[in-house]
Amino acid sequence: AVRGTPGSRNVPATRYADVGGMEDTIALVREAVELPITHPEIFKRLKIRPHKGILFYGPPGTGKTLLARAVAHESGAHFIAVSGPEILNKFWGQSEAKLRSIFAEAKAKSPSIILFDEIDSFASSRDMMSESFEATLVSQLLSLMDGMSDLGRVCVIATTNRPEALDPALRRPGRFDHEIEIGLPDRNARHHILKIHTRGMPLADDLDLEAVAALTRDYSGADLEALCREAALVCMRRSLNLQDYTRRFSSHQLAALSITAYDF
């Protein structure tokens, strides 16, 4: 969901309240991304340079993209999401022009946040690809970042599951020089995420979400969202006498997350 009309600024609708179990991470991100946008004068007064680029790293489905959208919303920033694989494949032959136009748009509509999702898809270590097309793209990205002058008004966030595979040049000062780890949620965090994803669902009176959190060790936020959805589908199939074919989650987990809606 996007606020505004096409051609105008694109501010995502996601809020911090939609991001579960990441209070400490949200605090880091507010300071690194939101504050330079909303209170540039503080940074000027203290003579500290806001970060140009921030790397979110951690396993898939842990809310990296979600958090980037949320900080854009809370800062009122224009949000441009770029998928690494897409820039490489869909814009093949025009990737460099596309990169330039992304930075130009960010500047024109600032404050802005550019998100490079899965940056490792085109910015893994250049030694491995020598003179390849990807190497050219990385150089171009670096030179665009080096040329950014409106510090704090435009912030670039990149996400990766494999920080160690990234071209080291990307992680130098003045580039992606601030790294924030986004790991798998612990039990309390899972409880919080489950609350978010069952918001508004007709839950059984005796439902114990803490017990579900305990049963879902090693689940990412995306897995928990899928579990909530699946539990609701099980409820629907039961109500409509449809066959239940799902095998993704254990019956134990699904039974624990009991959703009752026999009245639709």
Ligand code: ATP
């Ligand atoms: P990838 O590395 O695969 O791109 P990601 O870390 O960017 O994954 P997201 O795309 O942000 O993960 O998460 C996918 C979905 O999972 C989100 O849209 C959201 O619905 C749910 N989700 C993930 N983490 C959380 C969280 N901490 N709180 C609430 N929902 C979450």
